[in-house]
Every structure is written in C-alpha cells, then in structure tokens.
Amino acid sequence: MAPAASINVLPESDTSAFTVPGRLTIQSVAKRRAAEGRLVAGVAALADVERFKGRTSHLHKAKARRWDHRFSTESNTRLPSSLKGAARYLKNEGMISLGGGLPSSRYFPFEQLSARVPDAGHFDGPSRCSTLHAGKNDLAEGKSDFDISTAFNYGQGYGAAQFLRWIIEHTEIVHSPPYQDWSCIMTIGSTSAIDMGLRMFCERGDWILSEEFTFPTAVEAAAPMGIRVAGVKMDEGGLLPSALDEVLTNWDVYARCGPKPFVLYTVPTGQNPTGSTQSAQRRREIYAVARKHDLIIMEDEPYYFLQMQPYTGPDASPIPPPSSHQEFLDSLVPSYLSMDTDGRVMRLDSFSKVIAPGARVGWITASEQIVDRYRQHADVSTQGPSGMSQLLMYKLLEEQWGHTGYLDWLLHIRMEYTERRDVLLDACESYVPREIVSWVPPMAGMFHWFKVDYRKHPAYPRKSRADIEEEIFHAIIGHGTLLMKGSWFSPDGQGEGDDMYFRATYAATPLEDIQEGVRRLGEAFREVFAIDSVVQGNGNGIAAVQMKALETGLANIHVNGYINGHANGQAKDFGTGYTSGYGNGYSNGGHFDGYTNGHTNGYLSAMA
Amino acid sequence: MAPAASINVLPESDTSAFTVPGRLTIQSVAKRRAAEGRLVAGVAALADVERFKGRTSHLHKAKARRWDHRFSTESNTRLPSSLKGAARYLKNEGMISLGGGLPSSRYFPFEQLSARVPDAGHFDGPSRCSTLHAGKNDLAEGKSDFDISTAFNYGQGYGAAQFLRWIIEHTEIVHSPPYQDWSCIMTIGSTSAIDMGLRMFCERGDWILSEEFTFPTAVEAAAPMGIRVAGVKMDEGGLLPSALDEVLTNWDVYARCGPKPFVLYTVPTGQNPTGSTQSAQRRREIYAVARKHDLIIMEDEPYYFLQMQPYTGPDASPIPPPSSHQEFLDSLVPSYLSMDTDGRVMRLDSFSKVIAPGARVGWITASEQIVDRYRQHADVSTQGPSGMSQLLMYKLLEEQWGHTGYLDWLLHIRMEYTERRDVLLDACESYVPREIVSWVPPMAGMFHWFKVDYRKHPAYPRKSRADIEEEIFHAIIGHGTLLMKGSWFSPDGQGEGDDMYFRATYAATPLEDIQEGVRRLGEAFREVFAIDSVVQGNGNGIAAVQMKALETGLANIHVNGYINGHANGQAKDFGTGYTSGYGNGYSNGGHFDGYTNGHTNGYLSAMA
Structure with a gap:
C-alpha cells in the first residue's frame, strides 16, 4: 500500500x-405501516419480513441468484429446528401450549425498565433528555408493541419482530437493495x-x-x-x-x-x-x-x-454539515x-x-x-x-427517535468524529516528523494510518524491518502513548521490503489527550530516527546529559536530535526491549560507542 | 426407556x-472480598479470576488434568487475539491510548438505566419493589463499581470482571469444585x-x-x-x-x-x-x-x-420448604x-x-x-x-439481592414450580387414561414425560409406530393442546418396537390452562385409542350422532368412548392428516365401516 x-x-x-x-423515504415507511396494520407479535413470534418490506414494494425487481454452489458442507447439512417448527401450531386460536419450554414472565424479576436518553434534535446544545419506560405487560395492556414479557423471554434466531421491522425499514431507507428477495x-x-x-x-x-x-x-x-x-x-x-x-x-x-x-x-x-x-x-x-x-x-x-466532513486542514474553515436528511444520505458513499x-x-x-x-x-x-x-x-x-438490549434499542430507535431522530443522531456522530479526526490531524501536522512519517486524512471511521519510512532508521539495513517496528512500538509506549503495529493487521505477515505502518485511533480519547498523545509519538519517532526535535525541552536536561557525556569521555557524541529528544525527560520510561535496539542503532552511526563500551552512567544508561 | x-x-x-x-459460605465471601480490597475495573478490564476465587483458597487441591489430547484441530490452532493482548499496556500509568478502536461513552445515547425489581424476602407476599439505577459515569463518580460507560462498551470474552466475580462466588457457594484451577x-x-x-x-x-x-x-x-x-x-x-x-x-x-x-x-x-x-x-x-x-x-x-419439593399426590399435604439456605443447598442433588x-x-x-x-x-x-x-x-x-444484560443482572444480583437474596429467589422459584408441576400431575390423575399412558412425577425441571402404550391402538400393528405418533400429535392439537412428540428428542430416530413418548411442560401456562390442557389431551388419547371417556359430554351430541348413525344404516357402530369422545364438539378441528389415520384405525376394529364405505354424513365426516 x-x-x-x-x-x-x-x-x-x-x-x-x-x-x-x-x-425509501421516511414518509413512505409511515404509509406502508398504516397499510399493513398494527404489528402484534408476542413471545417468540415469527416475523413477517415480507410485510415489513411492503408486500408489493419489490416485486418489480429480479430475484437474487441462488448460492447452492457456494455453501459449505456444514451449511448444506443444516436442518430447521424441529422445536421451533412446532411453534407454528401456536397460531391456532385457543391453543393451550404444553409444548415449548418457555418460562413464564411471572418469574422474570424485572417489573419495569427505564432509560434516560437524549432527545432527538437536542444532541448538540445543552442536553435535554427523556425517560423511556418499558413495563412487564405493556403489550397486553395496550401501552406498547413490545414489553418485558416478550423481550426477556426466548425469541427467534432473527430477533424480535418489533425491532426487526425497524431494522428492515432503516436498511431500505439507506441502501434500497436492488433485488427482490433481500x-x-x-x-x-x-x-x-x-x-x-x-x-x-x-x-x-x-x-x-x-x-x-x-x-x-x-x-x-x-x-x-x-x-x-x-x-x-x-x-x-x-x-x-x-x-x-x-x-x-x-x-x-x-x-x-x-x-x-x-x-x-x-x-x-x-x-x-x-x-x-x-x-x-x-x-x-x-x-x-x-x-x-x-x-x-x-x-x-x-x-x-x-463518514465525516472533508478535512480542510488546520487553518481552513470547516465545511457546513448536510442541511437535510436527504443531503446527508446522498453524502454517503453508496454501499455494495x-x-x-x-x-x-x-x-x-x-x-x-x-x-x-x-x-x-x-x-x-x-x-x-x-x-x-x-x-x-x-x-x-x-x-x-439479548432481549434486554433489543428492548432498550427498540424504545430508543422505534418509539423515541424514529427513523428521523436516528438520522439526526448519525449526523451528530458524524460531526463529532469530524472534530476528533481534525484534532488528531492538526496535531500530526504540528508534531509528527514528515521526513519519516506520512499519512492520508481519513474520510471515515475511527482510524488513522501512519506510514513510516523505516529505511531512514539509523540502523537500517543492519536492523530488520520487524525489529525496527518493534523498537518504534516500544518507544511510543515508552513515551506514554499506545499505537497498534501495522503488521498485526497483515493477514500474510510482513517481511523485509514491505512498507511499515502504525494505526492510531481518535475514537475515544479526550481531545486534549489526542493532542498530547500525538506530541508524544512525534517525540518517539524523532528519538528513534535520531532527528531534530521541535520540542521545547528543558535545557538543563540537555546540558546535564552533554556534561555527563563529556565527563565520561564521550566527547564525540551526536547530540543533535538524539540528546534533544531525550531532554524531554521521557528516557526513564524506556523498557528493556528498547534498550538493546537503541544501543545498536546509535553505535551504527559511529558517533556513540558508550553503550557497547560500558561507559554508560546514570543518564546514559537510562537513555539506552 | x-x-x-x-x-x-x-x-x-x-x-x-x-x-x-x-x-463456601456467604459470610466467607464477604471476608474474602474485604481482604482482597475494592474491585476497580474499567472498560474492557481484565478479570483477576484468582483474586475472585481467593488467592490461597484452593492451593491445597490438586490441579486439573490436561486435555491436550482431547482438543480439536480448530481449538489447537487458536491463537490469542493480538489486539486484546495489546490491552496490557493500558495498565501503565498515564498511558494515552490511541490504540484500541473503542468508541467514547460520550456517544452512547443512554444516560441512565433504571429497573424495578422485587425486594428479596418479599417474593411470596404482596409485591414490594425497589428501583435500581445505573448512571453513565457511576464508576468515576464513586457511586457504583459498574456503570453504563463500562458495561455498554466493548468487553472481554469472559464478560465484565464485576459480574464475573459474583458468578465465581456463586459457583463456589453451590458447587465448591474439588480441584485447584477451576x-x-x-x-x-x-x-x-x-x-x-x-x-x-x-x-x-x-x-x-x-x-x-x-x-x-x-x-x-x-x-x-x-x-x-x-x-x-x-x-x-x-x-x-x-x-x-x-x-x-x-x-x-x-x-x-x-x-x-x-x-x-x-x-x-x-x-x-x-x-x-x-x-x-x-x-x-x-x-x-x-x-x-x-x-x-x-x-x-x-x-x-x-429442583422441586417431592410430589405427594392430589390429596396429601405438601412438604414444607427448606427452612434455611443451608438446608436448601443441601437439598439439591450434587452436581458433577x-x-x-x-x-x-x-x-x-x-x-x-x-x-x-x-x-x-x-x-x-x-x-x-x-x-x-x-x-x-x-x-x-x-x-x-450483552453489556446491557450484564449491567441489569449485576444491579439485581450483586447490588440489590446479593448471594443471600438470590438464594431466596431460587427457593421462591422452587416452590412456584412445585405448585405448577403438582397442578399438572393432579390433572393427569383426573383426566389421562392410565390404561394407555403412564408417567413418573418429575422432581426437577419444566418437563413431564408421558409414555404411551401405542400397541393398544386399535389399528396396531397394521399402522406403524410413527403413524400412530403422528396421529396422536395431531389429535391433541385437534383438541386444542400442543405437546411435543417424543421422537423429536431421539438423536438416532425411533423405530418400530421402541417406546412412544410425549413431552409436556408446566413452565409457563396459567394454572387453569394447565388443567384444561391436560383434560383436552386426555380426551384426545381416549378418542384415538377408542376407550371410554370420563368426560361429561353433552348428551344431545351423542344422541345426534347415534341417531345419524342409525339413519345411515350404521347400526353396529361402536358408540362407547368413541362417540362419547366426539360428543365434545372437537371434531371440527381435525386436520387433513388426522382424517385418513382415524378412518383406518376405526375400520380395523371391525365396528365401523362407515367411512370406507362412503356412508359418512355431516357428523361422521367431521369426526373422520
């Protein structure tokens, strides 16, 4: 890559x-529902997917191909569950089931479930919340189409009909699959x-x-x-x-x-x-x-x-968000x-x-x-x-937000991630040495991918690609930041000659920590690659190290960058794995044989 | 069997x-926890199982055998997840993670979760409930050891440490595994x-x-x-x-x-x-x-x-429940x-x-x-x-009930199931013909197992075991009850000569419906096996059928039982599958060739 x-x-x-x-538009969903009538689905009820899709909405499309030639032996020898099959007799009116081993909801020790959730349309400003309630017998009491009695009992493998309907509609709104029997x-x-x-x-x-x-x-x-x-x-x-x-x-x-x-x-x-x-x-x-x-x-x-707003750089003004649901949906890269x-x-x-x-x-x-x-x-x-999850999600997405509110939420998330990514990218521009590390601003997701020109490592090619990756990984940890090694993501493994990457995420870290984290990893890169630091270190540290170096006869030490980088007080964090790697790298440069010659002292051993 | x-x-x-x-006693759990100190476990934290088990509590026991010779190729080629492995660096103080792709809890649209649950010690009498609350940041705010931020995020494959601790303690209280490294x-x-x-x-x-x-x-x-x-x-x-x-x-x-x-x-x-x-x-x-x-x-x-109280029969007085937790635990059959x-x-x-x-x-x-x-x-x-499930279960079992309250609940469930089973068994004594059907009172679980002497079927052996089973299954459905066929539970399939069974459950059906359901299935058995009914039918129905039979020249019809059973007005429910089976069975008895001779009329065709 x-x-x-x-x-x-x-x-x-x-x-x-x-x-x-x-x-499909959200308005059409409402019409379809009205035409199909109220959904009544009790414990482990079968879901009528055709009804949720609108019985006649997809008949003009061709059917999907058959995949019999693609299924595994395992899949081809699966039979439907005989017990779940017997459930079809439960549709008979007045039927008393002594059949299925479903416990009674009387013995579910949950009488009511409540959740405080943000109100749609108020995600950005001061928080405004509503409390949603699910009772045990809301379905029987006509208060809701889904309740604890139903959600907390056994269900079908595809989930509860109530929530599946919402999912099917959402899928059609966003993707509109172009064949009939999806x-x-x-x-x-x-x-x-x-x-x-x-x-x-x-x-x-x-x-x-x-x-x-x-x-x-x-x-x-x-x-x-x-x-x-x-x-x-x-x-x-x-x-x-x-x-x-x-x-x-x-x-x-x-x-x-x-x-x-x-x-x-x-x-x-x-x-x-x-x-x-x-x-x-x-x-x-x-x-x-x-x-x-x-x-x-x-x-x-x-x-x-x-998917986020385009990245415009540290000083440019941000691009305004989509102004309507339609514009938002149209801004999304179409799915397969x-x-x-x-x-x-x-x-x-x-x-x-x-x-x-x-x-x-x-x-x-x-x-x-x-x-x-x-x-x-x-x-x-x-x-x-989990029925507990399904009930909470249903209360939020179906009863509280609806399709409209959910799109609002997704738009809100889009803008939040845009901000997070921008903080990371801006910090990268400030702190990460472009001589060694390059990147492309991500337009979606949680991840930022650093490409590292490891051939510029002082010890390359004596030191292997894998060892340099390991050295960088630990150097970054030593500086107090965790990135993921690119090679962990390679299904074939990586070898000499392949490019080197590290993965960062901006998903969860507080914004100020993103900046500090990037500053630290920038330092780590500088240190490992022995390049000039832009960091405003404490001059005393540098001076002390330089003095120590002189004292111990290491007058020809290569101070630029290396010592500057160290002056940041991070040296004490270096782990064992890092020690040997660094000693090698440096002596390769010909400037510093202190480590291998046993001339290390307090400061320098800490550095090594 | x-x-x-x-x-x-x-x-x-x-x-x-x-x-x-x-x-292990519940008192000892409290001491162990006090000695081990407070559990602090954030997002996707690793669980210290040894600590939950008590570090020194099991050292006197021998270790489990190794099962390397028993694992499949699939299991033997599993490697630990590399990404989950990197989580160990997060323990370093001050570490900023740009590593794991965990979303921020800021974007979980649930600020608080509440649940109304019954109070321990008040399961039997008039319901008394408490409301449990889980906030988003209870852990950081010192309000609880588990919260929405933690439970709703990614976790480890074994579940959240907080709830796993409770499970481990419960397991030790009940089973006390006799080897060290469980x-x-x-x-x-x-x-x-x-x-x-x-x-x-x-x-x-x-x-x-x-x-x-x-x-x-x-x-x-x-x-x-x-x-x-x-x-x-x-x-x-x-x-x-x-x-x-x-x-x-x-x-x-x-x-x-x-x-x-x-x-x-x-x-x-x-x-x-x-x-x-x-x-x-x-x-x-x-x-x-x-x-x-x-x-x-x-x-x-x-x-x-x-596990229930012993069954004492319809008229005997019930055996009092265990009077203490110790007595309750001792009443349980020991586990493997x-x-x-x-x-x-x-x-x-x-x-x-x-x-x-x-x-x-x-x-x-x-x-x-x-x-x-x-x-x-x-x-x-x-x-x-599901973290939503885990959080609700934790709130109930750890924070509200504790181990003591949970044992109270289990005892409550025991007595409830005892009552349900007894209603079913009493109804069986009243309604199910012992000439054909036998059973053993279950002492645990949800299921009652009827053994059917199918060799007494009028059409046996001309009619196969499988056909008789199918006939009975549909006859019971025809009478408005659903049982499960025994052969569905046979891994090898069943053949001629094997015994015949049907499974009933008393888990969920309202008590009065259990009685009615059993009455119906008793009727169905009587009908299929052409034996005397104890059912108080409407004499008019019988008379009408008898009269019709006479009118159509079927004077030698075997009215006892068969016609009585039919007089109950259930015949109209019979499905197509049932029809042919029944016609055969009856003509075999030699008493009724109406169906095969084409002499059927309104009533009789309905019966067939």
Whole structure:
C-alpha cells in the first residue's frame, strides 16, 4: 500500500457517480405501516419480513441468484429446528401450549425498565433528555408493541419482530437493495457474523480474500477453521480492483495449496486499520470483478455512518454539515448492497460504533437464501441478540427517535468524529516528523494510518524491518502513548521490503489527550530516527546529559536530535526491549560507542 | 426407556449419600472480598479470576488434568487475539491510548438505566419493589463499581470482571469444585456454549454420547459439524451407567464409522425431555465410567435450580420448604462439578430458567485450560454477553439481592414450580387414561414425560409406530393442546418396537390452562385409542350422532368412548392428516365401516 502524501478523498466526488436509486423515504415507511396494520407479535413470534418490506414494494425487481454452489458442507447439512417448527401450531386460536419450554414472565424479576436518553434534535446544545419506560405487560395492556414479557423471554434466531421491522425499514431507507428477495436478520455483533459467515461458505483448506491489511479478528476467526486469508493490494482509496482481478485470474491452486477463493471480506468504509474508504467508482469496479469471478462479498460496515466532513486542514474553515436528511444520505458513499443486483453481498451492519458496543446487536442483509442459512445456524447457537438490549434499542430507535431522530443522531456522530479526526490531524501536522512519517486524512471511521519510512532508521539495513517496528512500538509506549503495529493487521505477515505502518485511533480519547498523545509519538519517532526535535525541552536536561557525556569521555557524541529528544525527560520510561535496539542503532552511526563500551552512567544508561 | 408406573424419586434420598464438601459460605465471601480490597475495573478490564476465587483458597487441591489430547484441530490452532493482548499496556500509568478502536461513552445515547425489581424476602407476599439505577459515569463518580460507560462498551470474552466475580462466588457457594484451577467464563447462553464446546472437542466424523432422548438443539448443532450423537439407555433415574460403560467398551469403530467417543453430553437434572434427574449415587457411578473411559462430561444444567419439593399426590399435604439456605443447598442433588476431582467436567449454567432467557447470559465452569480455549473462541466470535444484560443482572444480583437474596429467589422459584408441576400431575390423575399412558412425577425441571402404550391402538400393528405418533400429535392439537412428540428428542430416530413418548411442560401456562390442557389431551388419547371417556359430554351430541348413525344404516357402530369422545364438539378441528389415520384405525376394529364405505354424513365426516 502506497498512500499519496496528502490526498483529500472528498465524499462529494465519490458519490456523484452514483445515487442509491428508489430510496425509501421516511414518509413512505409511515404509509406502508398504516397499510399493513398494527404489528402484534408476542413471545417468540415469527416475523413477517415480507410485510415489513411492503408486500408489493419489490416485486418489480429480479430475484437474487441462488448460492447452492457456494455453501459449505456444514451449511448444506443444516436442518430447521424441529422445536421451533412446532411453534407454528401456536397460531391456532385457543391453543393451550404444553409444548415449548418457555418460562413464564411471572418469574422474570424485572417489573419495569427505564432509560434516560437524549432527545432527538437536542444532541448538540445543552442536553435535554427523556425517560423511556418499558413495563412487564405493556403489550397486553395496550401501552406498547413490545414489553418485558416478550423481550426477556426466548425469541427467534432473527430477533424480535418489533425491532426487526425497524431494522428492515432503516436498511431500505439507506441502501434500497436492488433485488427482490433481500432480507435481514439480527446478529449478536459483526464479529459473530464473520465467524458464522465463514462457516457458511468455507471449508478447511479454503482461502478467502481481504484487503492487504485487515481486521485481525477476521483472520484469527478464520485460521482455526483452516481458512487462510490472502491480502489484496490497496492504495489510499482502499482495495484495488485490478489487484483483485489479478489474484483471482492467476490463482495457482498448487502453489496456494487451496482452491480459488470466492469470498471477499472487505471493510469498504473507514477501513480497519488503514482508514481508507472505497469510492463509489471503486466499488462498482470491485463489484464487476466479483461478478466476473462469481464472488460472495462479505461487506463489513461498522464504520459506515462514521463518514465525516472533508478535512480542510488546520487553518481552513470547516465545511457546513448536510442541511437535510436527504443531503446527508446522498453524502454517503453508496454501499455494495445498494448496487447488488445479484444478491451476492452479505452486508454486516453494527450498532457498536453509533449506539454502543455493549448492546451486542447488529444485523446482516443478504438474499433470503443466505439469511435463512444464517438463521438456521443462529437458532442452534447464538440465538437472537439479548432481549434486554433489543428492548432498550427498540424504545430508543422505534418509539423515541424514529427513523428521523436516528438520522439526526448519525449526523451528530458524524460531526463529532469530524472534530476528533481534525484534532488528531492538526496535531500530526504540528508534531509528527514528515521526513519519516506520512499519512492520508481519513474520510471515515475511527482510524488513522501512519506510514513510516523505516529505511531512514539509523540502523537500517543492519536492523530488520520487524525489529525496527518493534523498537518504534516500544518507544511510543515508552513515551506514554499506545499505537497498534501495522503488521498485526497483515493477514500474510510482513517481511523485509514491505512498507511499515502504525494505526492510531481518535475514537475515544479526550481531545486534549489526542493532542498530547500525538506530541508524544512525534517525540518517539524523532528519538528513534535520531532527528531534530521541535520540542521545547528543558535545557538543563540537555546540558546535564552533554556534561555527563563529556565527563565520561564521550566527547564525540551526536547530540543533535538524539540528546534533544531525550531532554524531554521521557528516557526513564524506556523498557528493556528498547534498550538493546537503541544501543545498536546509535553505535551504527559511529558517533556513540558508550553503550557497547560500558561507559554508560546514570543518564546514559537510562537513555539506552 | 422404561419408567416404572409411579415412582417418586425423592430429593432427600438422593443427596444423603453426598454433601458438597467445603462449601463456601456467604459470610466467607464477604471476608474474602474485604481482604482482597475494592474491585476497580474499567472498560474492557481484565478479570483477576484468582483474586475472585481467593488467592490461597484452593492451593491445597490438586490441579486439573490436561486435555491436550482431547482438543480439536480448530481449538489447537487458536491463537490469542493480538489486539486484546495489546490491552496490557493500558495498565501503565498515564498511558494515552490511541490504540484500541473503542468508541467514547460520550456517544452512547443512554444516560441512565433504571429497573424495578422485587425486594428479596418479599417474593411470596404482596409485591414490594425497589428501583435500581445505573448512571453513565457511576464508576468515576464513586457511586457504583459498574456503570453504563463500562458495561455498554466493548468487553472481554469472559464478560465484565464485576459480574464475573459474583458468578465465581456463586459457583463456589453451590458447587465448591474439588480441584485447584477451576475457572468460569460467561456465555451468551448454553445453546451457544454447546456449539462452541462441540467445536472445541470434536472433529467431523466424531460421535458424542447423550441420553437416548435429549435436547434436539444439541443434536441439530452437532449434525452440520459432522458430529453424530449416540443415545445411551436411560431409566426413570436418567442415564444408565452400565449402558454408558457398555456402549464405550463395545464401541465398534467400523460399524459406527467413527472413533470411540469421549464427550458425554448430559442434562442430569430435570432432563429435557424426560424430566428425569440423576441421583447423587447415579452421578458418582457415571463419573466413575467417565474416568474409566477418559470422558469429558458436558454437564448442561439449565434446570438445576428447578429442583422441586417431592410430589405427594392430589390429596396429601405438601412438604414444607427448606427452612434455611443451608438446608436448601443441601437439598439439591450434587452436581458433577462438585465431584469433579479431575477437572473433566465442563458445566453449563444458565440464567434463562431462573431470571430470564432474554438476558442471553450464562456461564461455564471448567478447568482453566478449557476455559482459556473457550475464551479464545469467544474473543473472535460471540464476545461476552450483552453489556446491557450484564449491567441489569449485576444491579439485581450483586447490588440489590446479593448471594443471600438470590438464594431466596431460587427457593421462591422452587416452590412456584412445585405448585405448577403438582397442578399438572393432579390433572393427569383426573383426566389421562392410565390404561394407555403412564408417567413418573418429575422432581426437577419444566418437563413431564408421558409414555404411551401405542400397541393398544386399535389399528396396531397394521399402522406403524410413527403413524400412530403422528396421529396422536395431531389429535391433541385437534383438541386444542400442543405437546411435543417424543421422537423429536431421539438423536438416532425411533423405530418400530421402541417406546412412544410425549413431552409436556408446566413452565409457563396459567394454572387453569394447565388443567384444561391436560383434560383436552386426555380426551384426545381416549378418542384415538377408542376407550371410554370420563368426560361429561353433552348428551344431545351423542344422541345426534347415534341417531345419524342409525339413519345411515350404521347400526353396529361402536358408540362407547368413541362417540362419547366426539360428543365434545372437537371434531371440527381435525386436520387433513388426522382424517385418513382415524378412518383406518376405526375400520380395523371391525365396528365401523362407515367411512370406507362412503356412508359418512355431516357428523361422521367431521369426526373422520
């Protein structure tokens, strides 16, 4: 991956080529609901997905392709749950069930649940909150369509009908899938969905494809299943369609010891770890390659709504936010789902980054056939998400905010992340040495990706790429900041000659800590690469070290940068791993053999 | 399985042979906590299990055996998550993390969570409730050890330290595992734990062992993994140790096309579907067989705390409940975990039956090695349970009830289930024909298991066992009650010559509906088996049918029982499947050729 020095990938230019066609409006949702009548769904009720989609709304579209040739043995030998099947008799009027082993809600020791949540339209100013209530028997008492009795009991693998309806509508509003028989099922989080998706499509010995740097959990989930991950080259705009085509076209089953892959795992927006976002055009090209090679696209999109305003630099004035929901939706890079005429996309959505990870609620959207396979697995493993989570989310998203309020919230989050990213980028401009480190401003997600020109390390090439990465990692920790090593994100591992990266996040750290954290890592880079520091250190420290150096006969010490960097008082934090690395590096420069000659003293041993 | 006609398996006699040794007391928990100091655990904090167990409390015990020879390829190739590993650097004081992609709690749109729960000690009388509150920053503000900021963010695979501590203490209070390095990890429910446990131990082509009737979800989870389930004979006291030993000793790898199994999946208490409970003596014998053949015991115990008072019959006075926590704990059949000196038991606990299934929270207890493997899988798939659930459960169980109040609650549940079961059993005595149907009063769980002497069916043996089962199933539905077919619970399938069963539950149905449901199924049995009805039908109905029968020349119709049963007005509910079955059955008796001869009329066709 070779990021250009500083390219702003503007969302405007990305979406101009493509607008999600026939997008459902929030007004149309209201009409559809009115036409379909009130939703009545009790304990473990089956969800009528067709009704939630509007019975006739999608009949003009072609059906998804069938994926029988793509399912694994595990998936192909799944049968529907016999016990869940018996639930269909419960529809008979007056039926007394002595059948299912569902406990009585009398024995749920929760009578009422309440949550204080911010009011839609008041996210930015002084906080204004409302309190939502869910009672035990709200459904029977006509107070709500969902309650503790229902949510806290067993449910179906796809989650509760009440909340699934909202999810289906939201999905249609945002993505408007262009084929007829798309469907949604809740997940207990996208991490689990990756695990279950891999088991659905892959056999031991298979390969899947991903970006050349990718979410390590996906790789770590795949490896024990005997599934290997082949990284595909990227640039600053994400996965390269030509590289994808090339890998597939020239796949050598003997060299790879495995069949040609047909699952592409991709994080198209605010990719983890690179922060890159595929443009609409890029997605269309990749989708064309997917059609050519008949791929399933596993579109993992936790950061989709963390698309931000364009970065304008430290001194420019910010670009105003979208002025309407329509403008907001149009500003989003279109998803693979929105262009998926074949039904070959399994899209993973998550509330983790925009509501709360602890909810453990997400959903997938895919063809009915894929969703059915997923549900059959969920019914005998994860089951649906926590009913406590579903009830709280339903109260917030369906009853309190509605689709409108949720879009307001997403817009609010967009602006908050924009501010966080800008603080990080501004700090980078101030503190991080451009001679060594380069980056592209991310336009989405939580991550910033530093490229490090490690060949400028004083000890290169005597010291290996991996050792230099380790040295930098610990130097940054020594300075009191934690970044993630780029090599952790490489599914194939990295070797000599590959580029070096570090991942930073601006998601959670307080703004002032982001600045300080970047200042520290800038220092660490300066120190490791022995370059001039811009830091206003304490002159006494420098003088003391210089004096000590003179005392111990190290008159020819290379003081610029190195000693300046040290003068910041961070030396005491250096760990053991760092010690040897640094000693080597320096002596290589020919300026300082104090360490190897045993001339170290208080200050200098601390430095080493 | 051959249940004796009516054996009361009394809990007293079961536990007299065994008392869980060295049981931790609630007072000792308090002392241990005081000695270990306050628990401070922020977002995704690591849990110090040793501390929760009491650092020196278990050192006198031997360590668990190692299970390296039992783990699957999948489990053996799992590596720890690299990203979760980097979290250890966050312990460094003053560290600014730009590392982990955790969102800021500022963007969780929940400021406060409240729940109204019943007060401990007031479960039986008029309801008295308290309201529990969880704020966003209670931890930082010193109001609580757990809060929204922590619970709603990402966490570790074993769940939040705060709640895990409570679970570990509870486990020790109840089971006191007799080896040193036991550990606990939360699950998202036992169904998921079964799925993950099977993947941990088994390869495609393997067999596992279970009761001859078992939880279908376990079988349905195993089958797509290529894992087959061999049923082991039971009696009214559950799995037979001799049968287990016999299956293992004589395992024929060629006939079975698979290696000798080493995983026993068992539900020892209130087994699903049979309702049987293994006595302490039975468990010790099975554990001895497990040692002999080096088995892993997957002890699935959702119904452990649904152990009830002995059934004394319709007219006897009830036995008073345990008068103290100690007496209550001593009344429980000891678990496999409590006798597991080898660490070969993976125990699955669940809150689903005693708090709420929708929580999707359970836990496993096993040797540290097994728990570590489980966690490594959870870290890249399910992750921990919903933080929303964990926070609510923590507020209730840790802060409101404590261990004492929870035992009070479990005792309350015990008495409630006792009442439910007794209503069902009393109704069975009144309505279910003993000539055809027999049963053993369950002493634990949710389920009642009817054995049906299908050889007394008028059409037997011309009509197959499977067809008679189907006929009865639909006849019961036709009468407005739903039972589950026994054959659904047979992992091997059932054939001619095997006994026939139906499963009923008394868990959730209102008491009056339990009675009515049993009355209906009694009717259905009478009808199918053409025996005298005790039902007080409407004489007009009978007369009308008799008259019609005479009118159409069917003078030799066998009116007793058959016509009486029909006179109840249920005939119109019969489905299509039922029709042919019934016509056959009756004409076999030689009394009624109306249907086959085309002599049916309004009433009679409805009956058929």
